[in-house]
Amino acid sequence: SNAKFFKVKFKKGEGWVSKDFLEKVAPAVVNPQNNTNQPTQSAQNTSTTASGTEDMYRVTTDNLRVREKADPKSKVIGYLPESENVAVIDSTNTSYFKIKVTNGEGYVSKEFLARVSAVKKVAAPTVAPSVPKMSQDNSKIIFLVVVAVLLITILFFIFKYAKGNKIFISVVTLIVLVTGYFCYITFLKEKTISGQFATTEDVQYQSFDFKSKDLVTVNDIYTGSSFSSKYVIEGDMIKLYDQQNTILLLIRDDNTLIGEGFTRGVFTKK
Structure with a gap:
């Protein structure tokens, strides 16, 4: 009804703007049935975009705090140096962006990030634990x-x-x-070993249970769990792998094994 100003509605409320800077467009037709399915489709599209790409941002200040949650009072879990590039995996929050760094994820203030580019996510390769192989010595x-x-x-x-x-x-x-x-x-003659060998020392691996000629069950007290691994015997040395770590055990006699490296300790047969 006003000759110079139109009343408009926007995200944070209502207000008045000069009609000289407004242009009328055709009103959008809303289909109730399509509108019902729209959130689901939108969520699916958002999910696809989130899983397909990540936005790269550069840190514009030194010692930028990385917080555990999107809250200024949340615990600080790390700091980022100036000019560090980080991948933003969630930018829906108005104040904080969720980022992925080398050792995990966290939240930083978006005011100190400048967008660099969007990068395609590359699926992390599946690393299968290696099985030790016995070297051929003629x-x-x-x-x-x-x-x-x-x-x-x-x-x-x-x-x-x-x-x-x-x-x-x-x-x-x-x-x-x-x-x-x-x-x-x-x-x-190929050496064989069997039975359970254990130690009372304060070491990560407390016992080795050799169940067959190439399979051993290891008790890991640091993780509170056990795992099975293939092993080989080369001379007087037993070799087995815990993911990327190599465990070495020296055969002193039929009843005693000596741990080498970080497995250091004396393991006696029960």
Whole structure:
């Protein structure tokens, strides 16, 4: 009804504006049925956009506080240096943006962020725990072959040139057989281990339960859980993996294992 001003409605309330700067457009037709489904479709589109892209922002101040929640009184969980680039994963809050940093997520004031660009999210690769592999070492086999040829040669000459001395032949033959057996169990025979080995020391891994020739169950007191892992024996050393960590155990004897590295400790068989 006013000749110069129109009353308008906007997000925060109502007010008056000069009609000289307004242009009439056709009113939007609202379809009730489509309007009912619109929030769902919009939410789906928002979800797709959120999962498909992230907005990159640059920090414009030094020591920008990263808070646990979108609240100025929330706990500060970290700081960001000036010119640091961060990925904004939620910008719906009017004062705080949810960001993703190297060690997690948090909220920062949007006043100290300047948009750089939108980047495409790349799905994180699935890292499968590695299974230790036994390295192929042929030096022991070659050594045993050489020893076997040498012992056979000795026996050949003993039987050929000492036919009359049966006692000497018997003693030498026994020595040759014992030497051959000792070389076999030392260099060629595959070592096996079984049973549960535990320690009373204050270390992360409290026990190792060897259930089969290549599977062990480890008790981790730091996480309060147990996990199973494949293992291999190379010489006197047992190797197994906990995700990206390599656990090394030295076989002292049938009843004692010595932990190496961060697994340091003495584990005795129960």
